[in-house]
Amino acid sequence: MRPEISSSIDDIGTTLTTIEKVMNPGEMADRVRELEAQAADPSLWDDPDHAQQVTTELSNVQSRLKKLRNLRQRLDDLPVLFELAEEEAEGEDLAQSELAELRAEVEALEVKTMLSGEYDQREAVLNIRSGAGGVDASDWAEMLMRMYIRWAEKNNHKVDIYDTSYAEEAGIKSATLVVHGEYMYGTLSVEQGAHRLVRISPFDNQARRQTSFAEVEVLPVVEQTDHIDIPDSEIKVDVFRSSGPGGQSVNTTDSAVRITHEPTGIVVTCQNEKSQLQNRASAMRVLQARLLERKRAEERAELDALGAGGNASWGNQMRSYVLHPYQMVKDLRTNYEVGDPQKVLDGDLDGFLEAGIRWRVAEQRKNET
Incomplete structure (x- = not known):
């Protein structure tokens, strides 16, 4: 194998090893087993919100662990792929393509490990x-x-x-x-x-x-753990008919919802659902997100004023x-x-x-x- 190829594989290996130290596949495997045990409990769905959190986390951790193991396996197979390429003319292009793809995927995963902020994992x-x-x-x-x-x-x-x-x-x-x-x-x-x-x-x-x-x-x-309480007395709710391009439900019922948070003047509108109740729930989620961001901005401003940078x-x-x-x-x-x-x-x-x-x-x- 040519020295430059060997060096490229070593560089990818170094990055992947660093990623594995951060993501800790051993801990991820333990978490998968723990979540699988919770998901197998027949009483889990007595609390649908908690059950949704468990199954979503299980799916996400399984996906991350599978991705990490797949990258390690592909990296281990890469030297063999280049050795075979020396015997087959068309194999060189295939090996080079796999090297480039693997490098790009490892670098993308490396970037994801940099997302360690309090809310980074959210939608x-x-x-x-x-x-x-x-x-x-x-x-x-x-x-x-x-x-x-x-x-x-x-x-x-x-x-x-x-x-x-x-x-x-x-x-x-x-x-x-x-x-x-x-x-x-x-x-x-x-x-x-x-x-x-x-x-x-x-x-x-x-x-x-x-x-x-x-x-x-x-x-x-x-999320529910954020404790953004909005008393009904602080909001004004208006309903109206949806506008703009849409299907048969547009402009036929007062399903669109506009919520005004009177203490801050923040206005949120939702009209993508057919149900007024669904639109209100969606609008409240966006309002909570904006109030959470406002709270975080105020906290950062206080830290900046104290010289926290x-x-x-x-x-x-x-x-x-x-x-x-x-x-x-x-x-x-x-x-x-x-x-x-x-x-x-x-x-x-x-x-x-x-x-x-x-x-x-x-x-x-x-x-x-």
């Missing part, structure tokens, strides 16, 4: 709002919504669209999405901030270049998408960039997400020193 609420730029900004906000939905679909994550407020001419004023899956908050939280689009406006009859903005807010989904955000303008006069998407924090904006807008975000997570960890370490 994510995305609020997308159009900013400066008129109708172009509304169109841009809808393009961003599509981008995140496409990214989630490519990675097999279910997305629920809780609310969409459509603009008059084109695009959306705002949208609220929930991205389901483990570590969605930790992964997508690096997307928070202002996204800038530069292009020839399709809405300008003189075909002038237009700069427009949209804001992305990312929140962790609230840290930063609640990563700058307002975090990424530029340029479609004219040249083609480029660049993250202004990490300097990670690609020259194919269409691929990014079609959901190819993994490079930006990984760069953002690595950058955030480096910034946290700097603030700790």
